[in-house]
Amino acid sequence: MTDARGNGPVGLVPVAIAAALFLWFLSMIPAIAEGSTLRVAWDWVPSLGIALSFLVDGLSLTFALLISGIGALVLLYSNTYLAGHPQFARFALFLTSFMLAMLGLVLADNLIALFVFWELTTITSYLLIGFGHETEKGRRSALQALFVTGAGALALLAGFILLGFTAGSFELSVILAEGDTLKAHALYLPILILVLAGTFTKSAQFPFHFWLPNAMAAPTPVSAFLHSATMVKAGVYLMARLHPAMAGTDAWFWSLTIAGAFTALFASVLALRQPDLKQALAYTTLMALGTLTLFLGQESGYAITAFATFLVVHSLYKAALFLVVGCIDYSSGTREADILGGLARAMPVTALAAGLAALSMAGFPPFLGFIGKELKYAGALAIGSEPLLVAAALVAANALMLAVAGVVAFRPFWRPARGMLPRTPKEAPWPMLAGPVILAALGALFGLQPDILQIALIDPTVAALLGSTEDAKELKLWAGVNLPLILSVMTVALGLALYVFHRGLRAALARADAAAPNFDRGWDRFLGGLKGFAAWQTRTIQTGVLRRYIFLTFATVLLAIGGTMVLRMPFPAMPDLSDVSWKNVALMLVTIAGAVLTAVTRSRIGAMAALGVVGIGVAMIFIVFGAPDVAITQLLVETLVVVLVAVALLRLPTLDPAGTRQKRRIGDAIMAGLVGLVVTLTLLAVIDTPFDRRLTDYFEVTSWPEAFGRNIVNVILVDFRALDTFGEIAVVVIAALSAYALLRTTTKAKP
Amino acid sequence: MNSIILRAGTRYLAVLLLVFSLYMLIRGHNEPGGGFIGGLIGSTGFVLYAIACGTADARRALRILPQNIAMAGLGIALLSGIAAAIFGDALFTGQWLFIGETETDKGLPLSTVLIFDIGVYLVVFGSIISLVFAMEEEI
Numbered sequence: 039m040t041d042a043r044g045n046g047p048v049g050l051v052p053v054a055i056a057a058a059l060f061l062w063f064l065s066m067i068p069a070i071a072e073g074s075t076l077r078v079a080w081d082w083v084p085s086l087g088i089a090l091s092f093l094v095d096g097l098s099l100t101f102a103l104l105i106s107g108i109g110a111l112v113l114l115y116s117n118t119y120l121a122g123h124p125q126f127a128r129f130a131l132f133l134t135s136f137m138l139a140m141l142g143l144v145l146a147d148n149l150i151a152l153f154v155f156w157e158l159t160t161i162t163s164y165l166l167i168g169f170g171h172e173t174e175k176g177r178r179s180a181l182q183a184l185f186v187t188g189a190g191a192l193a194l195l196a197g198f199i200l201l202g203f204t205a206g207s208f209e210l211s212v213i214l215a216e217g218d219t220l221k222a223h224a225l226y227l228p229i230l231i232l233v234l235a236g237t238f239t240k241s242a243q244f245p246f247h248f249w250l251p252n253a254m255a256a257p258t259p260v261s262a263f264l265h266s267a268t269m270v271k272a273g274v275y276l277m278a279r280l281h282p283a284m285a286g287t288d289a290w291f292w293s294l295t296i297a298g299a300f301t302a303l304f305a306s307v308l309a310l311r312q313p314d315l316k317q318a319l320a321y322t323t324l325m326a327l328g329t330l331t332l333f334l335g336q337e338s339g340y341a342i343t344a345f346a347t348f349l350v351v352h353s354l355y356k357a358a359l360f361l362v363v364g365c366i367d368y369s370s371g372t373r374e375a376d377i378l379g380g381l382a383r384a385m386p387v388t389a390l391a392a393g394l395a396a397l398s399m400a401g402f403p404p405f406l407g408f409i410g411k412e413l414k415y416a417g418a419l420a421i422g423s424e425p426l427l428v429a430a431a432l433v434a435a436n437a438l439m440l441a442v443a444g445v446v447a448f449r450p451f452w453r454p455a456r457g458m459l460p461r462t463p464k465e466a467p468w469p470m471l472a473g474p475v476i477l478a479a480l481g482a483l484f485g486l487q488p489d490i491l492q493i494a495l496i497d498p499t500v501a502a503l504l505g506s507t508e509d510a511k512e513l514k515l516w517a518g519v520n521l522p523l524i525l526s527v528m529t530v531a532l533g534l535a536l537y538v539f540h541r542g543l544r545a546a547l548a549r550a551d552a553a554a555p556n557f558d559r560g561w562d563r564f565l566g567g568l569k570g571f572a573a574w575q576t577r578t579i580q581t582g583v584l585r586r587y588i589f590l591t592f593a594t595v596l597l598a599i600g601g602t603m604v605l606r607m608p609f610p611a612m613p614d615l616s617d618v619s620w621k622n623v624a625l626m627l628v629t630i631a632g633a634v635l636t637a638v639t640r641s642r643i644g645a646m647a648a649l650g651v652v653g654i655g656v657a658m659i660f661i662v663f664g665a666p667d668v669a670i671t672q673l674l675v676e677t678l679v680v681v682l683v684a685v686a687l688l689r690l691p692t693l694d695p696a697g698t699r700q701k702r703r704i705g706d707a708i709m710a711g712l713v714g715l716v717v718t719l720t721l722l723a724v725i726d727t728p729f730d731r732r733l734t735d736y737f738e739v740t741s742w743p744e745a746f747g748r749n750i751v752n753v754i755l756v757d758f759r760a761l762d763t764f765g766e767i768a769v770v771v772i773a774a775l776s777a778y779a780l781l782r783t784t785t786k787a788k789p
Numbered sequence: 790m791n792s793i794i795l796r797a798g799t800r801y802l803a804v805l806l807l808v809f810s811l812y813m814l815i816r817g818h819n820e821p822g823g824g825f826i827g828g829l830i831g832s833t834g835f836v837l838y839a840i841a842c843g844t845a846d847a848r849r850a851l852r853i854l855p856q857n858i859a860m861a862g863l864g865i866a867l868l869s870g871i872a873a874a875i876f877g878d879a880l881f882t883g884q885w886l887f888i889g890e891t892e893t894d895k896g897l898p899l900s901t902v903l904i905f906d907i908g909v910y911l912v913v914f915g916s917i918i919s920l921v922f923a924m925e926e927e928i
Contacts, residue, residue, distance in 0.1 A: 666821040674829035678917060681836055685924050745883060746898060752823040756902045756909070760881035763905075764866055767912040771859045774916030778856065781923040 048127050049117035052134040056110035059141065063102045070099050070498050073507070077147060077211065086150075087208050093147035096498020100346070101144035101275055103495070104353045105268055109137040111473035115361055116259035118469040119368060129169060133263065136162035140268045144275055149198040149208045156194065156240075156272065160187050163269050167256045179252040182561060186239050186249045194236025194276075200229045210279065217283040230289055233280065241273025241327045244301040248557035251320040258364030261316060262473075265323045266357035271349070274330045278345070281334055281503045291335045295421075298332030299431045301325070306438035310540055311547035315363045315373045315446050319356065322399075322442050325435055326352040332428070333417055339500070339509030344410070344417035346499040347513060350491065351398065351410040351481065358395035358477035359447060362388055365470055366450060371460030375445055380455035384463040387471050389451040394478035396447030398485070400440040400533065401526065405485040409513050411436060411529070415522035416511070433529050440533025441540055488513035589706075592713050600716040603723070610722035622662065629655030637710075642687050650680045667751040792841070799841035806834030814910050815903075824906035828913025835914075836921050844925045855919035862911025869904040881905075 066076065079091030094102070113133060120126050139158035146152035161184075168180025202208040204225050205216040213220070220226060237243075242250040250270060254261055264270065277294070284290055302325045309321030326348070333345040365388045366381065367373050382389040398407035414436075418429040465471075484491045492513045500510040517523070536543065579590060632651030639645045653676035660669035737750050737758065747753035755763050810831035817823030839847035870881040878884070889896035 667823065667826065670821060670826050671829065674826065674833065677833060678829065678836065678921075681833075681840070682921060682924065685840075685921070745902070746885060746895070746900070747818040747902075749817060749819050749821060749823070751821075752817045752906075755823060755825070756818075756906045757883045760870060760883075760902075760905055763909065764870060764881065767866060767909055768863060770912055770916045771863050774859055774919050775856060778919050778923045781920075781927050 048130060049113075049121075052130050053110055053113045053117065055134065056106050056113055056137060060103065060106040060110055063099060063106055066094055066099060067494050070094065070096055071493055073498070073501060079147070082148075082151070087202070088150045089148050089209070090151050091147040091209060092142075092145040093211055094145060095502045096495065096500070097275070097278055097502035098144045100350065100495045100499050101271070102141055104350070105137060105140050105144065108263060108266060108268075108353065108357045108473075108477070109133075111476060112259045112263040112357070112361070113137075114469045115262075115364070115473045116257070118467050119259055119364060120257065125169075129166075129257070132162055132165045132169070133260070136166060136264075136268070140272065143272055147210045149202055149210065149213070152210070152276075153191070153195055153198055156236075156276075157188075157191055159269055159272060160184065160191055163187075163253075163264055166260045166264065167253045169257055169260065170255060173255070175252075176255045179249070179255040183249045183253050186246055190236045190239025190246070193232045197229050197232030197236060200225050200232065204229065205283075214280075214282045217286075220283050221287055226284075226287070227289060230284060230287075230293070233276070233284075234293055237273035237276050238297060238331075239273070240276075241270050241331065242301075242324055243273075243297045243328065243331055244304055245557060247301060247305065247324050248561060250324060251317055252558065254314075254316045254320050258316065258360060258367060261320070262357045262360030262364065265320060266353050266360060270323065270327055271330075271353075274327060274334070274349070277331065277334045278503060281342075282505065285334070285337055294331050294335030295428070298328045298330070298335060299428055301328030302332060302435045303328075303431050306435040306442070307547065308551065309442045310438055310445070310536065311544050311551055313375050313544070315366070315375055315378075315450070316360070318375070318442050318446055319359055319363060322439055323356060325439060326356065329414065329432070329435070332432075333414075336417070336421055337504070338417065338420040339504065340413065340420040340511050341417040342500050342503050342509065343496060343511040343513075344413035345503075346496045347406075347413050347491075348410045349499075350484070350495065351406045354477045354481045354484075355395040355398040355407060358391060358474045358481070359399065361470070361474045361477075362392040362395065362447065365466040365474065366463075368470065369461065369466055370463040375449065377456055377459065378450035379453045380451075381463050382451035385451070385465050387465060387475065391471070391474035391478040392447040392451060394482055395474065396443040398478070398481035399447075400443040401436060401529065403485070404482070404515050406481045406488070406491070407485070408526070409485060409488055409515060411526060412517065412522045413511065413513070415525045419521060429525065433525055433532070436529045437532035437536055440529065441536035444533075444537040445540060485515065488515070589709065592709060596709070596713055596716055599720060600712070603716065603719060607723060610719060610726045613722065613725060622659075625655055625658050625662065629659075637707075643684065646680055646683050646687065650676050653679070665751075667749070795841045799837050803834040803838045806837070807831055810834065810910075810914075814906060817906060818902070824909030825913055827906075828910040829917070831910070831914045832917040832921075835918050839918075839922060839925055844922050848922065851918070855915045855922060857915070859912050859915030859919065862908045862913075862915060864908075865911065866905050866908025869901040869908060872901045872904075 069076065076094040077091065079089045082088045082090045113130070116129065116133065120129055123129065136159060139155050139162055142155035143152060143159060146155055164180050164184040167183050168176055170176035171180070198208075201213065201220075204223050205213040205220060207213060220229075239246045250265065253264070256264070305321045305324030305328060309318050309325065312318040312321060330345055330349060330352075333341045333348070336342075363373060365385065366378065369385060369388075370378065370381065372378065394405070398405035401407045401411035414432055415429060418432050419425045421428050492510075496513060497507045497510045501507045504510075581587075629652055632648050632655060635648035636645050636652065639648060653672065657669045657672040657676065660666075660672060737754060741747055741750045741753045745753045745757045747757070810827045810829075813822035813830055814824055814827030815822075817827065835847055835851065838850065873882040873884055874880055876884055883900050883902040885898060885900045885902075887896045887898055
């Protein structure tokens with residue numbers, strides 16, 4: 039991994055793609071800042087109202103800039119970080135695909151297109167988290183992320199479909215204008231629950247938070263990318279996107295506020311407990327996601343401005359810090375907070391970037407983080423109910439963030455070294471420094487010149503959520519002595535105290551954490567239970583005994599059809615039987631005789647032949663009622679079945695060699711009788727219903743003039759319904775090949 | 790099974806069944822019959838042959854692996870469906886060519902529909918024979 043040679047063009051092409059995209063999005067800023075939106079669309083499945091359409095407005099542009107900008111820096115970084123890695127090309131491919139999927143997600147204007155991109159991010163992130171697939175931990179974390187976010191995505195798809203039908207369109211630009219009808223609709227609550235299930239799992243809100251810290255098994259650049267600006271923010275993005283249509287109800291407010299506030303507080307406490315720098319950052323990411331969710335619960339200008347600002351702030355400092363941790367790991371060989379120290383002398387540039395980013399994260403002036411924090415407090419105080427409670431939660435969470443910022447980005451550099459480091463630290467190469475330095479510097483620049491950010495991104499984002507820029511609050515460093523400032527001072531005092539005493543606190547937290555219910559272990563138990571259940575039902579149903587399979591199949595049919603009939607249908611009337619002709623009665627008697635003979639005979643060949651009689655009887659019935667094609671097919675199939683079984687029977691023992699059959703016969707007879715009864719009743723019910731001749735008439739009329747055939751059955755098979763027939767013959771081939779393979783792989787018993 | 794009478798009879802019966810199966814296949818568009826039924830009848834001929842003379846002989850007589858016949862049938866059916874797209878229609882729309890068409894008589898009708906039916910015939914024929922052969926050889 040420390041191999042200094044680069045990866046050649048493989049590594050630089052993705053960087054160029056990302057940088058070009060970033061510049062392209064940058065060029066859209068002037069138009070978007072003026073309040074216009076860009077939209078392009080291609081038809082995809084027009085019959086279902088699904089289009090491949092893209093919409094650029096303030097919200098999507100902000101996300102697109104973060105994704106492509108941070109993406110370019112991260113790709114450049116990983117070019118060195120993973121230099122010489124044998125699977126680097128694969129890594130670059132995964133990361134680039136992920137970035138493109140993410141861009142598609144935030145730009146899509148069609149719910150179905152958005153969902154496709156959403157799932158693409160799920161899959162590519164699975165591949166990225168599982169990049170270290172040689173380790174058990176890597177595989178487990180990747181699967182866990184896939185399962186949790188994938189399950190949420192299924193709920194999301196259901197929610198999207200409901201949403202699309204309720205609003206009458208799958209286009210977001212249409213749905214967002216339908217907010218009032220949507221909120222009054224009876225399906226609003228189901229839609230809300232399903233959509234939030236998707237966004238909460240993706241954005242790791244409590245109680246689905248446990249996959250995110252585990253996902254840190256991925257290489258550090260992946261963590262920097264997925265967990266700062268992208269993957270986990272997809273859920274936040276979607277909530278923001280749907281904010282104009284769905285926000286404003288009690289259900290929306292309380293679910294987002296409670297989930298967000300609890301996640302923020304819970305995660306910042308746990309962040310302090312982590313000895314591993316990357317884990318600590320992972321938990322602070324959870325805190326940020328909780329905060330963003332919390333603000334999306336409301337509609338006030340302060341809350342939404344706070345959301346937009348904190349979104350940018352967090353992406354900048356969190357990506358920078360992740361990359362810094364990667365640099366530390368790369369040069370010193372460890373990420374343990376307790377060992378690291380004295381790195382500032384060896385890595386001055388990294389120390390500078392870390393310091394700038396950490397000060398922004400801790401919320402010190404004049405950094406953007408300070409402005410973000412002031413706005414957060416203002417936003418919390420503007421909440422309609424329980425503003426002080428929310429503000430208190432935020433103060434506590436921010437104080438903890440300050441302490442974590444100190445632990446992650448201050449101590450490793452400035453305190454004296456403790457113990458031996460695995461490697462002698464030295465400054466990381468420039469491609470790895472570019473990312474942290476640029477991102478951290480932007481945090482400082484925007485702090486000093488908040489107007490740039492305000493005009494370019496914050497105002498358009500607020501406009502996208504609230505409809506106009508009027509409610510956007512001004513970003514400024516000095517807003518006078520007010521309540522938010524007082525809260526800030528309290529935060530700093532509390533945070534510094536926490537930082538000083540954090541070692542003792544961590545030990546106490548570790549004890550408390552061990553006693554509290556552990557979601558990660560719960561996940562293991564859940565999966566174990568699921569596997570146990572699967573094994574149990576396979577043992578019970580798939581016993582490998584043919585008799586039992588048949589019995590269970592018929593029992594299911596009996597329950598499903600018979601149960602429905604008992605519950606739902608009136609008992610069908612007995613049809614008039616007085617005009618049944620003698621030949622029909624004769625056929626019926628032959629068929630019944632065959633069936634009875636099959637049941638009572640002791641010889642297998644006899645049973646087979648008797649069953650053939652039943653089949654031929656049925657074929658004759660088809661002939662009598664004028665379906666020669668069906669009759670011929672039935673006759674031929676019967677013949678072939680008898681031949682096939684006769685071949686197989688040569689090897690089988692005679693029926694009932696041990697006399698066990700007698701005991702089972704009563705059960706079998708009852709089952710057979712019941713199935714027969716249900717089938718009879720079903721047929722009677724079918725006859726009862728008036729026959730809809732529309733299709734029959736159509737085929738009768740069009741068969742000759744349009745398809746040039748007089749045999750309607752065959753014309754339907756090869757012309758009108760040729761695609762169905764094609765599917766059927768494909769099934770025939772597959773079945774034959776699999777049966778052939780099965781027969782060939784069974785080992786013959788040695789005599 | 791070792792019966793001279795069955796073996797001698799089968800040689801003619803199998804040929805008859807095969808010819809009859811082709812007849813059923815071709816007349817299927819206007820009279821009872823078609824690829825499915827034709828394939829079933831044709832396979833009965835070979836199944837009979839395999840029972841009378843053994844699968845080794847039957848395989849030799851068939852020359853081609855039955856699985857390959859089934860796969861080829863699937864391919865032919867697919868191609869006949871794709872042909873419609875070449876003429877600008879939806880997939881699997883029948884394309885017709887009437888040779889010697891006059892005012893009163895349609896002449897000799899040729900169509901992709903017939904090719905599709907031949908594909909069905911081959912699929913059914915190949916699938917059943919490959920199954921029966923495999924079972925016979927297993928026993």
